[in-house]
Amino acid sequence: MTAPPIAYGAIAPVLIVLGGACIAVLVEAFLPRHQRWPVQVALSLVVLAAAGITLGVYAGGSPAALTTLGDALSVDNPTLFLWGTLLLLGLGSILLIADRSVEPGGAFIPTPASRAASGGGGTTVTGGGGDDVDRDYGEPGSAPTMQTEVFPFALFALGGMMVFVSANDLLTMFIALEVLSLPLYLMCGLARRRRLLSQEAAVKYFLLGAFASAFFLYGLALLYGYAGSVKLSAIADAAAGSDRSDALLFGGLALLVVGLLFKGSVGPFHAWTPDVYQGAPTPVTAFMAACTKVAAFGAISRVLFVAFDTTRWEWRGVLWAVAIVSMVIGAVLGLTQTDIKRMIAYSSIAHAGFLLLGSMSITEQGVSGTLFYLIAYGFTTLAVFGVISLVRDSDGEASHLSQWAGLAKRSPLLAGVMSFLLLALAGIPLTSGFTAKFAIFAAALDDGMAPLVIIALVASAVAAFFYLRVIVLMYFNEPAPDGPTVTVPGAFTTAAITLGVLVTLLLGIVPSLALGMASGGPFSG
Secondary structure (H helix, E strand, O other): OOOOOOOHHHHHHHHHHHHHHHHHHHHHHHOOHHHHHHHHHHHHHHHHHHHHHHHHHHHHOOOOOEEEOOOOEEEOHHHHHHHHHHHHHHHHHHHHHHOOOOOOOOOOOOOHHHHHHOOOOOOEEEOHHHOEEEOOOOOOOOOOOOOOOHHHHHHHHHHHHHHHHHEOEHHHHHHHHHHHHHHHHHHHOOOOEOHHHHHHHHHHHHHHHHHHHHHHHHHHHHHHHHHOOOEHHHHHHHHHHOOOOHHHHHHHHHHHHHHHHHHOOOOOOOOHHHHHHHHOOHHHHHHHHHHHHHHHHHHHHHHHHHHOHHHHHHHHHHHHHHHHHHHHHHHHHHOOOOEHHHHHHHHHHHHHHHHHHHHHOOOHHHHHHHHHHHHHHHHHHHHHHHHHOOEEEOOEEOOEHHHHOOHHHHOHHHHHHHHHHHHHHHOOOOOHHHHHHHHHHHHHHHOOOHHHHHHHHHHHHHHHHHHHHHHHHHHHOOOOOOOOEEOOOOHHHHHHHHHHHHHHHHHHHOOHHHHHHHOOOOOOO
């Protein structure tokens, strides 16, 4: 028996990210707490830069699609595009996570119990609604110290996402799903303010994620029983020329897709999304909203394109219904929200419905439209949460919509940036959102989904109302005398927001470069 050949050059970005995560764990284990933050930030940025450079060098050689690690990973043009998108979004997320100027010490501070165990001070009082709110974060007279476990968590999650979108068999995809999910469950519970809400969000996400993983694994077992293999190409071959019972095939597909749709926040499998978006620390919410969406729809598109292309007419009707439900839930329930983070959560559910149109279009145009939509949505959402983190009152972030009234009079620049980003989410021309929706709707039209495109256009118009409502609040309402203030962002948050705004603008004005890269070819197995 010989070892399978490994294309180290092709998978080097994944190895660098996962290797960096392991080194970050050792940093947590051996360095004193006061030395960890600068080392972890520097390590994370170096890891992402090294992975990005390695990816650029490899992709610059116009490599042919290949499978490696015993055909467990497929490195093709969509994989390279998704890896690049994840690394860039991961960079912006790490910058938001690392910032210590918006909140003294950052958004991640050790709990009072852990500070007491290490001899630190700190008091906790109970705020409205039963949430405990920190008032003092460290030893008397000392600067607060960030809880830096979040950096290896983020790198492990990012590495899992990179494997997830390139997995060529369902077992590898399941392992990657767990590698990316478990750190996210922990990260959601690390908020230092409103800690009970944060921990409740983490528990909800964990419990519902466990159910979704069970669905995925049961679907995997049924598909293995049908095809005798967990490889996507073997499932496709069995579906194209097998006389076995279709009950195993479509039962397995249904359960498998439930697990994938849960991770992509697609209605009606979205129940975790509003609570987790609201309760998690805002930098973690930004990381989830941007990167997890890319990973989920990259995997959904690969599974449908490679394994179930020949059976599209059997399953497409069901996914039509799912896409409609997701768009309606996101657009209609988004109108009723009074918390801006929950509003963006329902916005993500509506956008998941739009993305499903591209995933169902088993064409190269559908693949390129989906990839472009993911990069456009990811950077816009990252910047939105960066802006949200800056609007604060004495209890932390001011996320209630009424607190955003008259914000343009307090900070015209921040209100202008937020308005531009909301218009991008609504799909207004000269923003990336318009180009992305045009690309994905055009692909759906060419693949015979005109009725679904009409429904998507109506849902987009409805969803535009709650984006415009925030803009009207900021510009046409008077600010309350005791209203929130706008915190001056530090260098890291400024860089993350600037990155998101620039990409949103460039993809709206000159989208040809990104569209050309997204059109590099179909998924391969």
